[in-house]
Amino acid sequence: MKYKCIIFDCDGVLVDSEKISIGTMVAMAANIGVKLDEESATRLFLGKSLAFCFNYIQSHSDKKLPDNFEEEFRIRSFEAFKSDLKPIEGVHELLNQLEVPFCVASNGPANKIRLNLTATELIDKFEGNIFSAYDINSFKPDPGLYLHAAKTMGYEVKDCVVIEDSAVGVQAALSGGFDVFGFAQKTNQAHLEQLEIPVFDTMANLLKLLQ
Numbered sequence: 001m002k003y004k005c006i007i008f009d010c011d012g013v014l015v016d017s018e019k020i021s022i023g024t025m026v027a028m029a030a031n032i033g034v035k036l037d038e039e040s041a042t043r044l045f046l047g048k049s050l051a052f053c054f055n056y057i058q059s060h061s062d063k064k065l066p067d068n069f070e071e072e073f074r075i076r077s078f079e080a081f082k083s084d085l086k087p088i089e090g091v092h093e094l095l096n097q098l099e100v101p102f103c104v105a106s107n108g109p110a111n112k113i114r115l116n117l118t119a120t121e122l123i124d125k126f127e128g129n130i131f132s133a134y135d136i137n138s139f140k141p142d143p144g145l146y147l148h149a150a151k152t153m154g155y156e157v158k159d160c161v162v163i164e165d166s167a168v169g170v171q172a173a174l175s176g177g178f179d180v181f182g183f184a185q186k187t188n189q190a191h192l193e194q195l196e197i198p199v200f201d202t203m204a205n206l207l208k209l210l211q
Contacts, residue, residue: 001099001100001210001211002161002210002211003100003159003160003161003179003210004100004101004155004159004160005100005101005102005103005150005153005154005155005159005160005161006098006100006101006102006103006160006161006163006210007102007103007104007105007146007149007150007153007160007161007162007163007178008102008103008104008105008162008163009047009104009105009106009162009163009164009165009166009169010104010105010106010108010113010116010117011106011108011116011165012046012047012088012165012166012183013088013163013164013165013183014087014088014091014104014116014117014120014122015085015086015087015088015116015117015119015120015122016085016086016087016088017081017085017116018042018046019038020077020080020081020084020085021077022038022041022042022045022046023038024073024076024077024080025041025045025053025057025073026038026041027076028057028069028072028073028076029041029057029061032057032061032063032065032066033061033062033063034057034060034061044056046165046166046167046168047107047140047164047165047166047167047168047169048107048166048168049107049133049139049140050070050073050107051139054069054070074112078112078115081112081115081116081119082115082119085116085119085120086120087120087121087122088183088203089202089203090202090203090204091122091203092121092122093203093204094203094204094206094207095122095125097207098210101129101153101155102125102126102129103126103129103130103131103149103153104117104126104129104130104131105131105132105133105145105146105148105149105162106131106132106133107132107133107139107140107145108132108133108134109132109134110130110132110134110135113130113132114130117130129153131145131148131149131152132145133145136148140166140168140169140171140172141168141169141171141172141175142172142175143172143173143175143176143177143178144176145172146160146162146172146173146176146178147176150176150178157176157177157178158177160178160179161178161179161180161181161210162178162179162180162181163180163181163183163206164180164181164182164183165182165183165184165185165192166191167191167192167195170182170192170195170197171195174195174197180197181197181198181199181200181206181209181210182195182197182198182199182200183199183200183201183206184199184200184201185201189201
């Protein structure tokens with residue numbers, strides 16, 4: 001294998017959480033008069049920090065966001081993760097075949113990453129190698145999170161590849177000097193193809209890219 005270390009994004013790459021998160025955001029925005037359909041919200045929010053999403057909703061509302069808006073979002077989305085979250089199809093099989101170290105690096109807080117990995121029975125594969133932007137206060141598209149993950153894992157940038165599904169995440173990886181492969185699905189394929197990076201649509205195809 002060309003690479004010595006693989007850095008995975010979490011949401012939309014390891015776990016199929018984006019629909020749950022964005023659906024929760026759309027419902028809560030509607031409660032304060034901001035109407036968004038899920039397709040538009042996906043284009044706007046995919047890969048972005050929670051602060052960006054909340055600021056967008058606030059800027060389109062004539063009401064102040066409730067003080068407990070983030071707390072309520074976490075409660076609602078976490079409950080949905082526990083009952084409805086699924087791993088990305090084929091990801092267990094992919095990870096079982098990898099012969100190099102790998103980790104996860106996400107804009108989400110560590111407790112959310114751990115919850116998602118636990119709910120999808122992936123936590124044992126990433127225990128000890130979980131990196132959150134909240135821990136270092138560096139959020140994609142800043143490359144700091146990926147640089148921190150590579151350094152902590154003990155590898156130089158040139159030895160790592162990042163697996164992403166959002167334009168923001170791809171930008172972070174490229175800014176840090178990493179090779180990056182994009183997981184393309186219906187909602188993000190056009191955006192990823194514009195970035196001129198290798199893309200794949202199944203985990204089996206990712207394995208071929210890695211070899």
